[in-house]
Amino acid sequence: MPLAAGSKPTAHPAALGVLVEADADFAGTRRTSHRRVAVSLRALSTRVDLLARADAKAAPQPLGAFNLRPNGVPASYQLVLFNPSPVPLKVVARLSGLGRETAPLVLEPNKPMPLVFAGAAKPQAEGTEAGKDDGFALLSDSALSLELLDPADRESVLQTFALPVRVADPAGYLRVSDAVFTPGADGKPNQLSVTVVPGELPGGGAAPVKMLFPPKANPGLVVRDGSQAANVVAAGKPAKLYVENLAFPSPAGASVTVTLSADGVERVFTYAAQLPALGETVRLQRVTTPRVRIEAPGYARGDKPLAVALEVDDAPEGAKLELLVDTAKDTKSPVVADLTLPIATARARGARFRFDAKGETLELVGTLGDHKPVLPVELLTGKRTLEARLLAPDGAELAKSRVVVVFDGNPPADVKFLDLPSRAAKGAPLAVKATCAPSVAGIKEVRFFVGKPTKDELPAAPVPVPGVRADGEVEWRANLQMPDAKGVVVVGVRFTTFAGLSTIETQEIELLDAAELTKPAPGKVAGKVIENRIAQPAATVFLYDAKGAPLAKTATKADGTFEFRDLPPGRYFLFTEKPATNRLAKEEVEVKAGATVAKDLELLLK
DSSP states (O other), X not given: OOOOOOSOGGGOOOOXXXXXXXXXXXXXXXXXXXXXXXXXXXHHHTOOEEEEESSTTSOOEEOSOEEEOTBSOOEEEEEEEEBOSSSOEEEEEEEETTTEEOOOEEEOBTOEEEOOOBOOOOOOOTTOOTTOOOSOEEOSSSEEEXXXXXXXXXXXXXXXXXXXXXXXXXXXXXXXXXXXXXXXXXXXXXXXXXXXXXXXXXXXXXXXXXXXXXGGGSTTOBOOEEEOEEEEOTTOOOEEEEEESOBOXXXXXXXXXXXXXXXXXXXXXXXXXXXXXXXXXXXXXXOOSOEEEEEOOSEEOTTSOEEOEEEEESOOTTOEEEEEEEOOSSSSSOOOEEEEEEESSSSEEEEEEEEOTTSXXXXXXXXXXXXXXXXXXXXXXXXXXXXXXXXXXXXXXXXEEEEEEEEOOOOOOSOEESSOOSEEETTSEEEEEEEOOOOSSOEEEEEEEESOOBTTBOOSSSOOEEOEEOXXXXXXXXXXXXXXSOEEEEEEEEEEEXXXXXEEEEEEEEEEOHHHHHSOOOEEEEEEEEETTEEOTTOEEEEEETTSOEEEEEEOOTTSEEEEEEEOSEEEEEEEEEGGGTEEEEEEEEEOTTOEEEOOEEOEEO
């Protein structure tokens, strides 16, 4: 029973509190107990109502909770205090946890007071790019709290308002009245239609809805025509989405799954049925069984955290998730988890907030979607099983999904060309082949190229050529078109694993006219001049052809070595002498194409 102040607020009766009476029957004996509960008259006399309005010109309404749509569109609120007591009240309003509060206020009796919150500039919101911050910050929990403080004693909290922030599921304010498939007949194409009916949409604005056919659930299905998107407004007409002239992978028809997204939320409704190419009209059935699917790459680097997605549909209220990592050898063995990541909710509900420049309006944005956790795996190598479990509030397993990921943080090793010539014909194709050591993830692709790469980027021109692996071989082959100009060019190959790591190997080759390639490759003669096993520096060495005609001469280095380069294949003579000791050396050498002949000259007495 409320206590009324009357015409004289100070003339309250001597109210001491509330008397609670409880009756109980014990084996036929009735007993009555009483408990006295004290009541603070100050709390009764200083009670303030919290109101809110979306339009500054509209009358404020009582505020019990913030109900948000998950569409990412900001909902604006102006908070208003109302003093129903007959005396003015002095307060400071503070939004605990948001770092905002008002100046000291005097709340006149029966007069609404809009709140203006001062506060420092907010740091950039998490997850936004530098320079692109929209001003919104993550709301740390599901409820806001407004405290009314005594201006004379900021530690004294006069009243507290807990304001839950609820993000609505579109399945709660939209419904599907009809999901029908009509096979084609009499020259008319087949048609699949879904009718969406609006309910009590929170806030204003239309709700965009889309009809989708997930490729993984509909292999081979082709949608040719239709209208798969519409906007649904509160108290508006139902929206009909449809597709026509569906092409099935089989002449008899196919099992088809249709999902509807709404307000930016995927898979709000799911319908499925076996659709015939010919026959009677079929009504699709809504799928309501709780489901979970884990989306993860088949290969990943094991040296950094792995992002995955957990798709959950039709989970009961209070459901939760677990994500496990183990080393099971197949998808049927029981999971013995090396790592377990608990997730408190089946889907990720979140809210963000911001204030306008003056601090008069609080804007809230709601989101609802799949969880996308990041597994803190590091330095993993080899095959791992990832399992997602959808759990009921009591911990019972409702559904699960399992995938296998191969981790490999090592780039391809021992990459090399096989039998790559040092010279090739300009403007002609060159057969190349290369190999590398085995890797855990396996080789995804091999690219051969001409030109100098920039880090892992291959030259754009000429276009790199994919390598082809021969059956049963550990080498990749391709034909590279050589540039039509003489000179030295770079030929390279890049090996890339399924985990996305690459290794590049390059070599230089000389491009010549085709006629030049028929000539034997030049050879070389190298040796050392010695006397009594002592190297002879600055000695002159002569080179003669087979007929004794002089061809060239050179001086030995400090260590007595010498060489003659670019010699056509054939027979030659080497000669050197040292007049001071009356000694000389003469040797015959046979130079072969592309080879080096080693021949030392030992000085002996004439």
